Amino acid sequence: MSFDDAYHSLTDHDDDARWAYGTGFADPLAGVPTALPEGVDRADLAAYCLMLGDDALVMSHRLQQWITRAPEIEDELAVANIGLDLLGQARLLLTRAGEAEGAGRGEDELAYLRDPGDFRNVWLAERADADFGQLVARLLVFSTWRLALLDRLATSGDPVLAAIAAKGVKEVSYHREYAAGWVVRLGDGTDLSHARMQAAIDAVWPLTGELFAPHPTELRLAEQGVAVDPSELRDEFDGVLTEVLRVATLGRPTVPAGPAPGRGRDGVHGDELTEILDEMQGLARATPGGAW
Amino acid sequence: MSDVAGEKVFAEIIEKDQRIEPRDWMPDGYRKTMIRQIAQHAHSEIIGMQPEGAWITRAPSLRRKAILLAKVQDEAGHGLYLYSAAETLGADRGDLTRRLIEGRQKYSSIFNYPTLSFADVGVIGWLVDGAAICNQVPLCRSSYGPYARAMIRICKEESFHQRQGYELLMTMMRGTTVQREMVQDAVNRWWWPSLMMFGPPDADSPNTAQSMAWKIKRHTNDELRQRFVDMTVPQAEALGVTLPDPDLRWNADREHYDFGAIDWSELKRVISGDGPMNAERIARRRQADEEGAWVREAAAAHAAKRTEVRA
Numbered sequence: 001m002s003f004d005d006a007y008h009s010l011t012d013h014d015d016d017a018r019w020a021y022g023t024g025f026a027d028p029l030a031g032v033p034t035a036l037p038e039g040v041d042r043a044d045l046a047a048y049c050l051m052l053g054d055d056a057l058v059m060s061h062r063l064q065q066w067i068t069r070a071p072e073i074e075d076e077l078a079v080a081n082i083g084l085d086l087l088g089q090a091r092l093l094l095t096r097a098g099e100a101e102g103a104g105r106g107e108d109e110l111a112y113l114r115d116p117g118d119f120r121n122v123w124l125a126e127r128a129d130a131d132f133g134q135l136v137a138r139l140l141v142f143s144t145w146r147l148a149l150l151d152r153l154a155t156s157g158d159p160v161l162a163a164i165a166a167k168g169v170k171e172v173s174y175h176r177e178y179a180a181g182w183v184v185r186l187g188d189g190t191d192l193s194h195a196r197m198q199a200a201i202d203a204v205w206p207l208t209g210e211l212f213a214p215h216p217t218e219l220r221l222a223e224q225g226v227a228v229d230p231s232e233l234r235d236e237f238d239g240v241l242t243e244v245l246r247v248a249t250l251g252r253p254t255v256p257a258g259p260a261p262g263r264g265r266d267g268v269h270g271d272e273l274t275e276i277l278d279e280m281q282g283l284a285r286a287t288p289g290g291a292w
Numbered sequence: 293m294s295d296v297a298g299e300k301v302f303a304e305i306i307e308k309d310q311r312i313e314p315r316d317w318m319p320d321g322y323r324k325t326m327i328r329q330i331a332q333h334a335h336s337e338i339i340g341m342q343p344e345g346a347w348i349t350r351a352p353s354l355r356r357k358a359i360l361l362a363k364v365q366d367e368a369g370h371g372l373y374l375y376s377a378a379e380t381l382g383a384d385r386g387d388l389t390r391r392l393i394e395g396r397q398k399y400s401s402i403f404n405y406p407t408l409s410f411a412d413v414g415v416i417g418w419l420v421d422g423a424a425i426c427n428q429v430p431l432c433r434s435s436y437g438p439y440a441r442a443m444i445r446i447c448k449e450e451s452f453h454q455r456q457g458y459e460l461l462m463t464m465m466r467g468t469t470v471q472r473e474m475v476q477d478a479v480n481r482w483w484w485p486s487l488m489m490f491g492p493p494d495a496d497s498p499n500t501a502q503s504m505a506w507k508i509k510r511h512t513n514d515e516l517r518q519r520f521v522d523m524t525v526p527q528a529e530a531l532g533v534t535l536p537d538p539d540l541r542w543n544a545d546r547e548h549y550d551f552g553a554i555d556w557s558e559l560k561r562v563i564s565g566d567g568p569m570n571a572e573r574i575a576r577r578r579q580a581d582e583e584g585a586w587v588r589e590a591a592a593a594h595a596a597k598r599t600e601v602r603a
Binding site for chain 2: 087196
């Protein structure tokens with residue numbers, strides 16, 4: 001191997017072919033028609049894409065905060081991988097939201113220049129994790145719910161949403177498997193891990209009610225075959241959680257699952273989202289006109 | 293095989309430029325040197341996640357966030373391959389991690405400097421990954437097989453990271469005045485520490501001769517450092533930044549760039565634990581290890597129960 005290989009073409013920055021990889025990522029929506037489906041309200045579609053996009057963006061942010069803190073290197077890799085998948089979903093969904101809105105906003109304007117009251121994510125996504133048990137509890141609930149949702153959304157009347165969902169199904173299946181694996185290991189591990197895993201499930205449980213409460217936007221779009229009515233996801237979710245908790249020797253939480261503490265879909269959030277956005281948006285907002 | 297016969301076979305393999313494999317006879321000194329070198333490299337990948345990882349949540353565009361997250365994930369992957377390579381020599385990952393957090397094994401001193409702005413992410417890619425590639429490309433021909441093979445994949449990914457870092461800096465240099473100043477400031481801070489990454493000067497590097505005889509190392513520290521300088525100067529010109537060395541100039545006789553004297557007392561200080569971020573880097577690694585202990589114990593307990601059920 002030549003000593004100079006890795007350096008050879010650095011200053012010829014126009015020629016991607018000389019490198020093992022390019023500098024960007026392949027467009028996962030290549031070939032998918034992007035015209036808006038007929039008869040669908042643009043504002044509704046934009047709002048719906050923001051809901052699912054913000055869920056992914058905010059959940060990804062919480063996973064990013066785990067980097068260099070995971071219990072093993074294998075988990076560093078897994079957590080980064082899941083965070084990267086969700087970030088990828090968020091980018092596609094925010095881009096679609098911008099297209100549907102038609103006001104010229106792209107993924108970065110939507111991610112960096114909206115205030116907390118304009119974010120549409122569920123509270124489950126923004127909750128900070130007190131320990132690794134809470135991370136995997138939250139990830140199990142989130143990915144079980146999101147997988148059921150994306151599975152149905154893969155036949156959406158919006159071809160872009162359908163393509164994003166089809167790609168997401170493969171990714172989120174792995175997220176659920178990873179989370180369920182850890183819930184079982186911790187639940188059926190030591191006395192200490194069992195107690196912590198039970199506490200983590202109990203702590204996350206009150207946030208599940210919001211996941212199945214449909215927003216009027218979701219119902220309008222579900223009627224047109226574009227969105228999924230989240231109340232239809234409850235049975236699948238309950239079936240998966242019951243089985244995972246049984247294998248993990250964990251009890252089903254006695255804490256009531258509702259009413260939801262907030263309506264994230266309406267832009268009502270806790271202080272935790274403000275903290276997330278301060279961290280995420282600070283630099284982008286401090287350098288107006290910057291090119292990154 | 294007797295030690296005498298083993299030593300003869302070992303010497304022949306080295307002489308013919310072939311690879312030593314895990315089950316081959318090898319001198320104790322070779323084994324210890326390889327474990328130390330591979331472990332330090334693995335520790336560097338894992339500690340090296342911290343300075344850049346600190347910017348993932350604050351990255352100013354979603355594209356840059358994705359690139360940085362993927363890069364830090366690659367570093368975790370490199371750490372994993374390298375710990376595995378060390379395990380082929382009889383080392384244990386948990387034991388190596390303890391040596392790291394107890395300060396008994398080193399990692400690259402470059403990661404003891406802070407990352408003060410987002411331009412540091414680009415400069416680390418360009419200069420730090422660039423210097424790492426200079427060091428590591430020759431290691432793809434290192435005499436220990438599992439290490440050499442790990443280095444091939446690692447070098448490919450590092451070269452991708454370097455390209456991304458350089459591309460970020462190019463983009464920032466085309467941006468606002470504030471951004472250009474951020475890039476220059478980061479270059480000023482990282483240039484000299486990058487030159488120190490090649491280690492002490494040859495005259496002061498006691499292990500180099502043995503490592504070269506065993507073909508663990510292929511070039512001396514000073515040779516590699518000169519290559520790095522020669523490659524980097526034209527890149528800095530293309531980028532439009534000034535390298536912070538008034539003595540840096542082309543020497544037509546030598547056909548190399550001359551450069552100023554390196555402050556070796558700074559390297560000694562940082563290696564001995566007195567760099568700006570040594571304590572924080574180890575504290576973070578120790579905290580992750582301690583806070584993860586109950587999780588690892590649970591996984592082991594669960595696996596043991598499963599084995600009992602099957603038995």
